[in-house]
Amino acid sequence: MFSYLTGCLIGLLALENVLAAYNNSHIIDVLEEIDTIKHPRVIDAMIHVDRGHFCAHNDSRKYMLAARDIGYGSIIDNPVQHAEVLELLKDKLVPGAKVLDVGSGSGYLTTCFAHMVGKNGSVVGVEHIPEIVAHASNVTTLHYPKLNKRIKFICGDGRLGYPEGGPYDVIHVGASSEVVPKALHNQLKPFGLLYMTAIENQDDETRELWNHTVYECQPDGRWHKEVDRPGSMVQWEHQLRNYSEQVHSWWHTTTTEWPFADRHDGDWVLENSNPFYPDRTIHCHYVDQKKLTLHSYEHSDISELKTYETRDTYETPEDKK
Known part of the structure; x- marks a missing residue:
């Protein structure tokens, strides 16, 4: 029993070493190593937008490959999920594109979008927690003044979107939903992409499983749906274990x-x-x-x-x- 517990503790320490990154550049190195980010534009965005700026000031582990608490019942998602979203949407996150980020939270992903759409693009982040909206706005104003000119943060109900800034080439929904809100559907350009996590539903609008789902709006208003993969984070712990042989096999x-x-x-x-x-x-x-x-x-x-x-x-x- 003692040796088993000792092995568990060693394994936990090893796992924390794998999850921990020293700075933003190290995060990028790890994500490239585990083959999560590949496209140069995605790498460039994540290099220029420092995740640590969007974490809590007193968070000593802000560069861990894990979600972090930023207060007010909100988190900043882990870097793996952010990277995967950017990889999925990269072909639409082009210079001049318009983006709506529903549930913008910390503002990290919103700012990455702004970097990728260039000076002629625009990004709107909608978040319902006033303090989190203020946090995101303050961070971009202080650390990313050039990008801040193309970002607008709105405190409101994300299900309603922000029609004043549309129609959008990309709508990213950070929260899960059983159906695509009609308002968001109406604010998407033809051939625009809407990304969200679909959950169990009794009708045919979504799959009956949790999925990362990308919807493409057809010119006639119909959806073309592509399911990326089940679950929110299907592979990353397994990838991290492969990345470092220090993690013991007991960690399953x-x-x-x-x-x-x-x-x-x-x-x-x-x-x-x-x-x-x-x-x-x-x-x-x-x-x-x-x-x-x-x-x-x-x-x-x-x-x-x-x-x-x-x-x-x-x-x-x-x-x-």
């Missing part, structure tokens, strides 16, 4: 197959062996970085994830007894 997680997997902040890891959770049971592991201990338990009430999503302390079943 299907976190990336679970829809909320990208909501962790480097401490919490959600795991489910079946991505479609027929038993609606999740397995949750928490690594106490100070004590270097591993806490593990099962939880059946999926609704209680709301406390986790808002970055509040997640109570284990034992805590509630």
Whole structure:
């Protein structure tokens, strides 16, 4: 038992070394190494837009390859997901393009879009949390004054879009939805792309699984839909394990197959062996970085994830007894 726990702790430390990056350039190096970013324009955007600027000021691990808490119940998604979005949309993120970023959050991806569309392009970020809107606006004003001229941050309901800035070549929806809001459909140019995560639905508008989905608007108003892959983050932990042989084989997680997997902040890891959770049971592991201990338990009430999503302390079943 002692040797097993020792191996687990060594593995956790090794995994953290893999997930940790020293600066923005190191993030790019790792993403290239695991073959997540390939296109020169995507690499250029992620080099010029420093992720650390958009993280919390006191976050000592802002360059980890993990989602990070930025306050007010919001996070900045992990760099792998950002890179994959940019790779998927790169052919439409061309000079002069118009982009709508729904659920713009930290403003990081919004700013990457602005870099890629050039001085004649424009990007609108819509976010419903006023403090997060102010955070994103302040960061771009301070660190990216040239890009800021082509960015507009709006505090409002993203489901309504921002028709004043359209029609758009690209609409990126950072949140998941059962259907594409009609307002967003109407604001997309013919042959424009809408990117979102589709979730279970009873009709044919979306797949019955969580998917990264890209919709292309046809001239007659119909959708042409392409599903990139199931789940929010299907491959990245496995890629990282391949990247470094330091990570021990005991670390087996299907976190990336679970829809909320990208909501962790480097401490919490959600795991489910079946991505479609027929038993609606999740397995949750928490690594106490100070004590270097591993806490593990099962939880059946999926609704209680709301406390986790808002970055509040997640109570284990034992805590509630």
